[in-house]
Amino acid sequence: MEAVAGDRLKTIFLKDIYSIPDGERIKQCLQCGTCSASCPTASWMEYTPREIIAALRAGILERVLKSNTVWLCSSCYSCTVRCPAGIKFTDVMYELKRLGGKYGYVDRKSTTAQMARAFCRTVDRWGKNAECELLARYYLATNPFKALGQMILGIKMILKGRFPLYPHRIRGRKSLRKMIDAVQEGAQKT
Amino acid sequence: MIAPLKKAFSYYPGCSLTSTNRAYDISTRNVARVLGLEMMELEDWNCCGATAYMAIREKRSFVLSARNLALAEKEGRDLVTACAGCYLALHKTNKYFAEDRKMRAEIEKALEAGGESYRGGIQVRHILDVVVRDIGEEEVRQHVVTPFRGLKVAPYYGCQITRPFGEIDDPDFPRAMHRLMEWIGAEPLEYGLATKCCGGMLMTTITDSALELVGRILSEARRIGADCIATACPLCQINLEGYQAKASRKLGCDCSIPVLYFTQLLGLALGLEAEQVALDDNLTSSEPVIAARGR
Numbered sequence: 339m340e341a342v343a344g345d346r347l348k349t350i351f352l353k354d355i356y357s358i359p360d361g362e363r364i365k366q367c368l369q370c371g372t373c374s375a376s377c378p379t380a381s382w383m384e385y386t387p388r389e390i391i392a393a394l395r396a397g398i399l400e401r402v403l404k405s406n407t408v409w410l411c412s413s414c415y416s417c418t419v420r421c422p423a424g425i426k427f428t429d430v431m432y433e434l435k436r437l438g439g440k441y442g443y444v445d446r447k448s449t450t451a452q453m454a455r456a457f458c459r460t461v462d463r464w465g466k467n468a469e470c471e472l473l474a475r476y477y478l479a480t481n482p483f484k485a486l487g488q489m490i491l492g493i494k495m496i497l498k499g500r501f502p503l504y505p506h507r508i509r510g511r512k513s514l515r516k517m518i519d520a521v522q523e524g525a526q527k528t
Numbered sequence: 529m530i531a532p533l534k535k536a537f538s539y540y541p542g543c544s545l546t547s548t549n550r551a552y553d554i555s556t557r558n559v560a561r562v563l564g565l566e567m568m569e570l571e572d573w574n575c576c577g578a579t580a581y582m583a584i585r586e587k588r589s590f591v592l593s594a595r596n597l598a599l600a601e602k603e604g605r606d607l608v609t610a611c612a613g614c615y616l617a618l619h620k621t622n623k624y625f626a627e628d629r630k631m632r633a634e635i636e637k638a639l640e641a642g643g644e645s646y647r648g649g650i651q652v653r654h655i656l657d658v659v660v661r662d663i664g665e666e667e668v669r670q671h672v673v674t675p676f677r678g679l680k681v682a683p684y685y686g687c688q689i690t691r692p693f694g695e696i697d698d699p700d701f702p703r704a705m706h707r708l709m710e711w712i713g714a715e716p717l718e719y720g721l722a723t724k725c726c727g728g729m730l731m732t733t734i735t736d737s738a739l740e741l742v743g744r745i746l747s748e749a750r751r752i753g754a755d756c757i758a759t760a761c762p763l764c765q766i767n768l769e770g771y772q773a774k775a776s777r778k779l780g781c782d783c784s785i786p787v788l789y790f791t792q793l794l795g796l797a798l799g800l801e802a803e804q805v806a807l808d809d810n811l812t813s814s815e816p817v818i819a820a821r822g823r
Contacts, residue, residue, distance in 0.1 A: 358586070359628040378725040382737050410734065413579040414725035415691035419699040428692065435583045449733035450583075457580035461592070465574040467543035476732070487735075491770050495548065498809055502547045508574045510642070514595060517642035521588045521634065 342441045343400040351399060354524045355433050364430060366423035367391045373417035373427050379410040387417055387427055390434070399434075403443035408434045409450035436523060452479045462518065465508030469501060535662060537653070538605040539567035540596060542614035542762075543575050549611075549762035551806035555791035556610040556655055558804045562671060562795075563663055567608060570599055576617035580729060590631065591638040593621035598639055598646035606651040608658055610791065612761035616688035619652040623693065654689050656760050656790065657696040660704045668711045673799035675713025679820035681793065682719040682754035682785075683709060684745065686764040690723060699723070705758060705790055712797035713822065717752050721745045726767045736778075742767050743775035746783035755816045756786040758793055765789060769811045786812040796821055 342350065355361040374386035384405035385393060393402050402408065408431050417427040435451070438444045444451045456475035460468050477485040495501040508514065539560075545553035560567045573596050575581070577589030596618060600607040609615050624631045626648050639645055659668065683705035690702045697704045700723060709716040726745060727738030746768060749757050759765045769787040776783040788810065795805035796817065807814045 357630065359624050359631060378727075378741055379730070379737055382734075410730070410737065412687075412725050412728045412730050412738075413582070414687035414728070415699075416687070416725070418692040419694060426692070429586075432583055432586050436586065439584055450730065453729060453733045454580045454583040457578070458585060461575045461577070461581060466546075467575050467578070469543075469547050473732075488732075494770075494811060498811070500548045500550060500809060506543075506546060509572050510574070510595075513642035513644065514574055514592075515642075517591050517595060517638045517644070518588050520638040520641035521585075521591055523585055523587055 345397045347399050347437075347441070348394060348397050351394065351433070351437055354437065355430060357524070358429055358433065360424065360426050361429070361433075363423060363425045364391065364394075367425060368423060370422060372420050372422060373425075376416040376420050378414060378416065379412060383407045383410050387431075390430075400443065403434065403438040403441070406448070408438060409444075409448050411435075440524075446479070449480050452476060455479070462515070464505045465511050465514050466506050468505030470503050471505060536566040536568070536605050537608040537658070538570045538600045538603045540570050540573055540576075540600075540607050540609040540614060540618065542609060542611035544613070544762040545611055548766060551809035552610055552762055552765070552789045552791060555789055555795045555800075555805035558800055559659070559791050559795045559798060560655070562798045562800065563659065563668070565658065565663065568603070568605070570596060570603065570607065573599065576614040578613045578617055582617065587631075587634060589617065590621045590624060590635055593618045594625065594635045594639055594646055595642070595644060597622055597625075597650060597652070598644040601646055601650050606653055608653045608655055610655040610760075612654070612686055612688040613763060615652065615654040616692075619693065619695075622648070622650070622652050654696055654760070656689065656704055656708070659794070660708050665707070665711055668708070672712055672797045675797055675822045676793075676817075676820045677713060677822045679714040679817060680753055680755045681709045681714045681716050682749035682752065682757045683716050683722055683790070684719070684749075684757050684759050684764065684768070685723050686759065686761040687723065687725050687728075689760055705760065708790065708794065709758065712794055714793065714797075714820075717754055719749065719752060719754070721748045726764045728763050728767070731767045731771065738767065739771060739775050739778045742771055743779035743781075743783050746772060746775055746785055747779060747781050749785055750782065754785065755820065756788055756793075756814075758788055758790040760790055772812070784812070786810070786814055786816060788814060788817060793817065
């Protein structure tokens with residue numbers, strides 16, 4: 339895959355982000371850092387939310403995408419409700435997650451990215467999430483031995499009847515499939 | 529007495545409530561029945577997309593949610609859900625559909641490809657909001673037959689019902705669950721971490737970080753003297769009850785405390801039996817809660 343970086347990456351990202359609701363507000367960032375201060379996981383991020391926008395402006399967004407940063411976002415929306423410029427930063431994070439995937443910046447070690455992929459595949463297949471299949475896909479794609487750490491909780495859940503081994507499926511799977519296939523992510527079609 | 533305002537909803541359980549979090553589903557349905565709320569399960573609903581799908585396929589996650597909105601519109605009823613994640617995904621989709629012309633056009637086109645259509649005619653509601661705002665204090669109090677006495681509750685809202693739109697309640701200082709806890713005789717505590725994130729999916733993917741978040745939430749609830757934590761989200765509930773031993777080890781302090789869905793507490797006060805709110809499903813002991821239940 340060709341390496342898309344620097345100003346080219348910036349241009350692509352801005353085009354995508356402008357295509358989501360209120361995406362243009364990113365221009366209004368005043369670097370106050372309220373987002374970083376509100377973020378529950380910022381202390382583990384290589385680049386905090388405020389620094390992400392600084393990196394974008396500096397044209398070095400690829401450094402952010404290569405780091406662990408965006409996949410530490412837990413979608414808690416604390417930044418979004420507090421941003422004085424009205425930037426929906428959680429949506430910005432989502433856009434960055436997609437951008438990193440699209441241009442090959444997400445590696446296999448990114449566990450949260452693997453989880454998101456496993457989740458999409460499971461839901462695409464049944465129309466609903468199937469916990470058992472989701473975890474199987476996830477641990478096979480990352481580190482199967484890590485599943486051992488969840489054994490005790492897993493057994494407790496099974497004993498309580500809280501971990502069905504078979505998926506529920508919806509009747510309208512074919513129609514749902516057509517809907518999903520009709521969508522293109524990013525700014526291309528808008 | 530004013531006749532109770534009954535309103536019918538289409539009910540969206542969501543994936544978690546049909547598997548790992550049945551107790552939330554069972555207690556929600558039974559509470560609704562007692563309070564005279566009509567909820568009919570949405571026919572052939574699909575996954576809302578949740579945060580994981582949204583992360584890599586945002587527009588498609590809106591389409592997943594929109595299919596449910598379209599089905600509810602056909603049934604002619606507003607959609608109510610108890611899952612905080614589903615509430616957010618469905619509500620966010622509904623809002624973007626209404627407010628963003630481009631997004632609306634794309635969603636409409638996708639729905640059409642699958643033979644469905646949505647005109648934006650329904651509202652998405654969370655059960656906590658429906659109980660507190662639509663049913664209200666007077667009505668709820670009238671139905672309380674076994675109020676709690678001296679039960680100190682740490683109301684934990686999590687992220688996804690108060691944020692990002694703040695329509696149910698204030699994003700940082702919500703009161704809805706506090707008020708409801710008062711109505712059922714419990715004592716809601718001022719809980720500084722009431723809206724702090726539990727880590728959500730990170731508990732599986734980046735466990736170290738999530739354990740710290742969960743540990744703080746649990747130990748703070750203990751510190752302020754809570755007898756239990758009340759939650760309104762299935763993922764929060766699992767994270768808070770399923771990892772107490774690990775969080776205790778990680779933080780080096782005792783993190784054990786009962787964690788219940790607010791609907792379980794409400795149900796018990798409404799006179800429901802322990803089985804009717806599926807107390808046995810919980811991994812933490814509900815004994816302090818049962819002991820504080822009046823007669």
